[in-house]
Every structure is written in C-alpha cells, then in structure tokens.
Amino acid sequence: MPREGILVRTPYERITDEQVQQIHHASMEILSDPGLISFNKDAAEIFRSNGADVTTVSSGDNPSWLIRIPEELVLSAVDSTNKTVKLGARNLENILVMKGDEPRVFFITGSETNTWLDVDFQTYVRKSEPATEIRVPEFHPRRGTVADLCKSAHVCEHLQTVDGYIRTVNIQDKDITEDNKDVNKFFASLNNTTKHVMSGLTSLHQLDNVVRMAELIVGGKEQLKENPIISFITCLVKSPLQFVEDTTDTFIEVCRRGLPVVVSSSPQAGTSAPIRESGIMAQINAEVLAGITLSQLVNKGTPVLYGSVPVRARMDTLGDSYGSVETSQYNIDCVQMARFYKIPNYSTSGVCDAKIPGQQSSIGRLFSDLVVTLSGPQFLHCAYGLLDCNAIFCLLQAVLDDAHFQMIKFLLKPALIGEKEISETLTQIREVVATPQKMYIRHIRPVMRSGEISPPYPFEGDLASDNVFALAYERMNELLAKPVEHIDSITTSKIFQEIPGLLPRLNVYEGRS
Amino acid sequence: MAEDILKLIQENVIQGRITKDDEGFEEGMAGQPGVTELVEAALVQKIDPQDIISKGLTKGMEIVGQKFEAKEYFIPDMLAAAQAVGAAMDILEPHLAGTGIKAKGKIIVATVKGDLHDIGKNIVSILLRGAGYTVKDLGNDIDTSTIVEAVREEQPQLLGLSALLISTMANMADVIQALNDAGLRDKVKVIIGGAPVSEDFAKSIGADGYGADGFNAVRVVESLFDAGSA
Numbered sequence: 001m002p003r004e005g006i007l008v009r010t011p012y013e014r015i016t017d018e019q020v021q022q023i024h025h026a027s028m029e030i031l032s033d034p035g036l037i038s039f040n041k042d043a044a045e046i047f048r049s050n051g052a053d054v055t056t057v058s059s060g061d062n063p064s065w066l067i068r069i070p071e072e073l074v075l076s077a078v079d080s081t082n083k084t085v086k087l088g089a090r091n092l093e094n095i096l097v098m099k100g101d102e103p104r105v106f107f108i109t110g111s112e113t114n115t116w117l118d119v120d121f122q123t124y125v126r127k128s129e130p131a132t133e134i135r136v137p138e139f140h141p142r143r144g145t146v147a148d149l150c151k152s153a154h155v156c157e158h159l160q161t162v163d164g165y166i167r168t169v170n171i172q173d174k175d176i177t178e179d180n181k182d183v184n185k186f187f188a189s190l191n192n193t194t195k196h197v198m199s200g201l202t203s204l205h206q207l208d209n210v211v212r213m214a215e216l217i218v219g220g221k222e223q224l225k226e227n228p229i230i231s232f233i234t235c236l237v238k239s240p241l242q243f244v245e246d247t248t249d250t251f252i253e254v255c256r257r258g259l260p261v262v263v264s265s266s267p268q269a270g271t272s273a274p275i276r277e278s279g280i281m282a283q284i285n286a287e288v289l290a291g292i293t294l295s296q297l298v299n300k301g302t303p304v305l306y307g308s309v310p311v312r313a314r315m316d317t318l319g320d321s322y323g324s325v326e327t328s329q330y331n332i333d334c335v336q337m338a339r340f341y342k343i344p345n346y347s348t349s350g351v352c353d354a355k356i357p358g359q360q361s362s363i364g365r366l367f368s369d370l371v372v373t374l375s376g377p378q379f380l381h382c383a384y385g386l387l388d389c390n391a392i393f394c395l396l397q398a399v400l401d402d403a404h405f406q407m408i409k410f411l412l413k414p415a416l417i418g419e420k421e422i423s424e425t426l427t428q429i430r431e432v433v434a435t436p437q438k439m440y441i442r443h444i445r446p447v448m449r450s451g452e453i454s455p456p457y458p459f460e461g462d463l464a465s466d467n468v469f470a471l472a473y474e475r476m477n478e479l480l481a482k483p484v485e486h487i488d489s490i491t492t493s494k495i496f497q498e499i500p501g502l503l504p505r506l507n508v509y510e511g512r513s
Numbered sequence: 514m515a516e517d518i519l520k521l522i523q524e525n526v527i528q529g530r531i532t533k534d535d536e537g538f539e540e541g542m543a544g545q546p547g548v549t550e551l552v553e554a555a556l557v558q559k560i561d562p563q564d565i566i567s568k569g570l571t572k573g574m575e576i577v578g579q580k581f582e583a584k585e586y587f588i589p590d591m592l593a594a595a596q597a598v599g600a601a602m603d604i605l606e607p608h609l610a611g612t613g614i615k616a617k618g619k620i621i622v623a624t625v626k627g628d629l630h631d632i633g634k635n636i637v638s639i640l641l642r643g644a645g646y647t648v649k650d651l652g653n654d655i656d657t658s659t660i661v662e663a664v665r666e667e668q669p670q671l672l673g674l675s676a677l678l679i680s681t682m683a684n685m686a687d688v689i690q691a692l693n694d695a696g697l698r699d700k701v702k703v704i705i706g707g708a709p710v711s712e713d714f715a716k717s718i719g720a721d722g723y724g725a726d727g728f729n730a731v732r733v734v735e736s737l738f739d740a741g742s743a
Contacts (some may be wrong), residue, residue, distance in 0.1 A: 035686075260531075387642075402521070436650070437635040437638070437639070438635075439632065439635055441588075441589050441592050441593070441634075441636075442529065442535075442592070442593050442596065444589040445529060445538070445589050445590060445593055446536050448587065448589060449538070
C-alpha cells in the first residue's frame with residue numbers, strides 16, 4: 001500500500017476559474033511572443049523540429065536561440081503527460097502516487113542548504129537571583145557534510161509526516177568533488193531512508209552512475225521503471241524565460257531515461273518577474289509549460305511534475321522573501337494552474353526568512369505550510385528544517401515542523417458528521433441536559449483512544465516555562481537513536497564495486513565481519 | 514459469590530460504568546450491569562456495605578488513580594470512575610445509618626453570585642464524591658445569604674467556592690465575611706478555586722485553602738480533613 005498523504009476534500013482556491021483561464025491565455029501569448037531564449041542548442045533543435053519558430057539570437061562562444069512555441073504544441077504536450085505520477089521507494093509502503101486532478105498532499109523535505117545549524121544548550125543564571133537557572137539553546141552554523149546528510153535522512157525516515165526526502169544539506173567535505181558529489185549524496189540519502197529520494201544533479205556525467213545505483217537497489221532497469229525510487233529536480237528555466245544550457249542538458253537526459261522529473265521555475269516577483277500577481281503568474285506558468293513541453297517532445301509520457309517555486313522580492317535588499325504572504329499566494333495560484341492542466345504539482349511552503357528557530361520562524365513557516373496545504377498540491381516541498389530562505393538547515397527545526405504538520409494533517413481529517421453521528425448526539429444531549437451537572441465529560445471516553453481527539457502539542461512545557469526547544473531536542477536525539485533500515489550488505493557491496501567515487505566511510509558494513 | 518460481585522464493582526469503577534447502558538473501554542460491555550446495578554445486587558445479597566465500599570469502590574478508585582499516575586488514564590477516565598462511585602454512594606448512604614460507618618465528611622460547594630461558570634465546580638464536586646465525601650452542590654450564581662443559610666442548616670465541615678470572573682471573585686470575600694458575621698466561620702473551613710484566583714488571593718480573603726485544579730482541590734480537602742481542621 002502506498003503512503004496515504006492527506007486528501008484535501010475542499011481545496012482552498014484563491015483565483016476564480018475565469019482568472020485561471022486569463023493566466024493560461026496570457027502564458028500562451030508569452031510563449032509565442034516574446035517566446036523563450038534558449039542557451040541550450042539541443043532544446044532549440046528539438047523545438048524547431050517539432051514546429052516551433054526558432055531563430056538564432058547570437059552565435060559564437062555563448063550562442064542562443066529565440067524559441068516561439070505555438071499554443072497547439074504546448075497543449076499537445078500537456079495532453080501527453082502522465083496525469084498520475086508514481087514516485088517509488090525502497091520500502092514499498094512509502095511509494096507516493098500523485099494524481100493531477102486529486103488534491104492529495106504529500107509532504108517532502110528539502111532543499112539543499114550550504115549551512116548546517118548545530119544546537120546545544122547553555123545554562124544561564126539570573127543575576128538578581130543566582131538560584132534561578134535557565135537553559136537556552138545556542139545555534140552554531142557550519143558547512144554541511146555527508147555525515148550530516150546521513151543524519152538528516154535518518155531523522156526524516158522517522159518523522160511521521162515526512163512522505164519523501166529531498167536532500168537537505170549540500171555535502172562539502174574535503175573529499176567531495178564535482179565528480180563524486182552526486183553518487184555520494186544519492187547514496188547517503190538512499191541508505192538512510194526508505195522513503196522516496198529526489199535530488200538535483202551536480203554533474204550530468206554522474207547521471208548514469210546514479211541511475212545504475214538505483215537499479216542495483218531495486219533489482220534492475222525494469223524494476224526501476226516500475227518503482228522509481230529516485231527522481232530529479234531541474235531548474236532548466238532561468239527567469240525570465242530562458243533555457244539554461246547545462247541544466248537543460250540534464251533535464252533532457254533525465255527525460256530520455258524516463259525517470260520522474262520536476263520542471264522547476266523560481267521567478268522572483270519584482271526582479272526576475274513582474275511584481276504584480278497577474279504578471280508573475282502568467283510568466284511562471286509559461287516557463288513551467290515550456291519545460292513540460294520540452295519533456296514530452298524529448299520522450300512522450302515522461303512523468304513530470306509542474307514545479308513552482310515563486311517568491312516575492314524583499315523591498316530592503318531585493319533578496320528573496322519566502323516569508324512574505326504574497327509568496328504563499330503565488331504558490332496557491334500555481335497549485336490551481338497545475339490542477340487546471342491535471343498535472344501533479346510540486347509546490348513550496350515553509351521556507352522562511354528567519355535565520356534561527358524561534359518565533360519568526362514558527363509563525364512564517366506555519367502560516368505558509370497551512371495555507372498552501374489547504375490549496376491541495378500533490379508534492380509539497382515544505383522545507384522541513386530550512387531557515388534563512390534556503391541557506392540553513394537545522395535538524396531541530398525539522399522535528400518542530402513535523403509536530404505542526406501533524407496538526408495540519410489532523411485539521412484535514414474528514415468531518416465525522418452523518419445520520420448515525422447526529423442520532424447518537426441527540427440521544428447524548430437529551431441525556432446530559434437531564435442530569436444535574438450537565439457535563440458531557442463521560443462521553444469523551446469512547447472517542448478518547450480512537451484517534452478522534454487530537455494529541456496535545458508534543459513539546460508543551462510545564463507551568464509557565466517554555467521548554468519547546470529542549471523537548472524537541474530530546475525528541476531529535478530519540479529519533480537519531482532509532483535504527484535505520486540500511487540497504488542490505490550484498491547490494492551495498494555491489495554498489496561499492498560498481499559505482500565509482502563513493503566514499504568508503506559511507507559503507508556501513510565496512511569493518512564488520 | 515460476594516468476592517465475585519465486589520470484583521465486578523471494582524472493574525466497573527475502573528471502566529467508569531454507572532449503569533448497564535454505559536459503554537466501557539472493552540467491546541460488548543453495554544448491557545451488562547454497571548456499578549449501580551451491581552451495588553443494588555450486592556445489597557440484596559446482604560453483602561456488608563463496608564465491604565462494598567472498601568473492596569469494590571475504593572479499591573477500584575485506587576487502581577484508577579494508579580492508571581492516571583502512569584498516564585494510562587486521563588481526567589475524563591477519573592471523572593467517569595468518580596461519578597460511578599458517587600452514584601454508588603447515593604445508593605449506599607441509607608444503608609450506612611446505624612452501621613457505624615461514616616462518610617468521610619460533608620462538603621457544600623457553590624459558584625458565587627453573578628457567576629454562571631460552573632464546570633470547574635462540577636468537576637471538583639464529582640471528584641470529591643468519588644473520594645467518599647458527601648457533597649451538596651448548591652449550583653451557580655448563588656446569593657451569599659443562601660450559602661450562609663446552607664452552612665447553618667447542613668453544618669458541613671467544608672465549604673468550596675468557585676468563580677471564573679474577575680468581577681465575581683470578590684463575592685468569595687463577601688461569603689467569608691458573611692460567615693464571620695453569622696458566627697459560623699469557625700465551624701467550617703473554606704476553600705476556593707477558579708481561573709482568576711490564586712493562593713495569595715485565598716490568603717488575602719481569609720480562606721483556608723486554594724485548589725489550583727480539580728485534583729489539587731481534592732488533595733487540599735484531604736489535607737484539611739487529615740489535619741482535623743475540617
């Protein structure tokens with residue numbers, strides 16, 4: 001049985017059907033005029049041979065082409081996409097099945113941050129009352145390593161609400177190079193979680209090694225097709241409206257192999273996209289559709305996700321403001337656009353502007369996690385543990401995030417209101433109002449242990465103290481102490497024999513007899 | 514035979530089942546006799562009321578308390594069990610006269626004038642009854658004079674007052690002053706409870722105790738009775 005996710009029965013819709021149509025038509029216009037600039041020759045050729053109007057913009061060292069994509073080509077590509085995308089997993093119970101017209105949400109981690117935030121607790125004494133001590137968390141940033149990635153995947157394996165795993169930290173060990181980064185980050189992830197693993201690719205040259213690794217794990221090419229335990233995310237479009245040379249190469253090659261892939265676009269309203277909602281929406285929709293069209297022209301039926309990572313610019317620095325309310329609005333709009341095309345959506349929430357866990361971080365992420373979930377994206381990249389936009393990862397924050405996703409999932413449980421419940425309730429009300437104390441407490445009991453009552457916040461402090469961080473830290477360490485189902489020793493041995501560049505220290509069986 | 518029925522009483526206290534219509538935790542309990550039916554059956558069988566209390570009701574409540582401490586049971590479980598014990602005590606009370614068995618004590622509870630919020634007072638009332646006290650609940654929005662009259666007539670060892678509103682908590686002080694004026698203050702201990710009140714407030718108005726929550730209130734009452742001051 002695949003993972004259930006959470007079905008949003010009545011998704012929140014921000015824009016009307018008419019506005020969806022308006023954005024769609026504006027995007028179609030954009031794709032034909034002004035069209036996209038491609039810095040990737042293959043993409044230009046593929047579009048040209050399929051009837052798009054392609055002209056050379058510049059030649060020489062940095063050649064580029066203008067691609068004007070006719071509406072019928074886009075619509076035909078949208079038509080040929082799989083409306084159901086399956087993301088496999090080492091543990092078959094962790095498989096994710098996403099249907100473009102079903103607002104069933106799966107919560108996935110990510111993205112890749114450069115900085116890992118360690119936590120420890122210091123004890124402070126009150127000056128005016130030395131007997132009073134408090135423990136305060138301190139956060140220490142450092143460069144992420146492959147050991148951190150293993151730790152993060154390990155904890156996310158045990159976090160109840162995490163449905164799939166995008167690597168949370170960029171591995172920057174001294175012995176990690178551009179040539180071995182991909183195999184090591186995929187292996188570290190796959191070996192520490194049995195959930196689906198998605199990642200970007202650093203080097204196209206490593207694609208076949210990564211795919212082969214996955215084949216070894218599941219037992220072969222056909223088995224990987226049936227159970228794609230890995231998938232890829234590619235930012236082939238640079239806003240505004242440009243196909244990037246190298247990531248488009250990667251995208252094309254992933255499509256040729258028929259593995260699931262996210263077409264991701266991340267325009268920033270105000271700088272690389274218009275500041276108004278109508279503008280960024282028309283543009284991001286055009287950019288994603290261009291990528292989706294390319295995927296289907298390369299390999300019809302490539303399982304593809306409509307990837308949207310829109311963001312508004314900060315007015316003080318013109319950097320990203322993922323914590324802005326507009327960012328959530330754009331994401332909700334994108335969910336609606338993807339649903340309009342019946343293509344499963346990769347959406348974003350929980351990315352916040354705060355640099356350490358705290359009140360700003362909690363408020364920012366919970367707000368966007370809640371509202372974007374309510375709109376019903378299928379693949380919600382919800383930034384477990386991410387801070388400072390996508391620069392910092394903190395495992396403690398990921399544990400805190402899991403607690404509020406449990407609340408969100410509970411909120412979305414279907415309402416238990418029906419003839420049977422109403423009939424029982426009427427009996428109960430008549431019975432209770434006839435008693436002297438008129439209390440319903442006795443009737444709590446039958447439902448108390450059935451899962452119908454939401455659990456208390458797991459990190460609630462005693463009395464007036466706020467022990468959230470300390471309790472979450474305890475929970476984090478409990479999760480780290482839990483065992484992980486690693487890839488078996490025989491397969492691990494095959495992987496280390498066949499896949500070049502893997503760090504020997506990642507072999508958990510090495511040194512064991 | 515007697516042992517069997519006492520065991521059943523104990524088990525049904527743990528399940529919080531007052532009558533045969535109540536569900537327990539376990540499937541299929543509805544329809545089987547609850548605590549009230551079992552106590553009546555025990556009386557028909559001439560089982561000593563003292564044994565019904567100590568080997569059935571009190572033993573059951575002890576186990577419920579242990580389960581609560583172990584976080585296996587929650588407050589609704591405690592209240593259900595306490596309600597079952599309270600209902601059983603109502604049946605047993607007429608049979609205790611002349612047996613030499615006394616109730617643990619008599620308590621009057623009331624929510625003071627101007628305040629309709631009585632959930633807390635009701636919970637305390639249930640828990641006290643479950644703990645073996647005779648509790649007379651005057652209700653909510655009760656005039657000071659009515660409370661004083663009840664104390665004069667019923668002669669309880671303890672009076673419990675509750676208020677939820679800042680605007681009504683001052684009426685607790687009025688009740689204590691009125692008890693003083695009526696010459697009854699040294700005959701009854703007064704404890705107070707409710708969201709806006711505190712230990713300090715209790716002291717400031719001359720109350721004998723403060724219950725922070727239902728369970729704490731029972732502990733405060735127990736300590737006042739144990740100390741012989743109530």
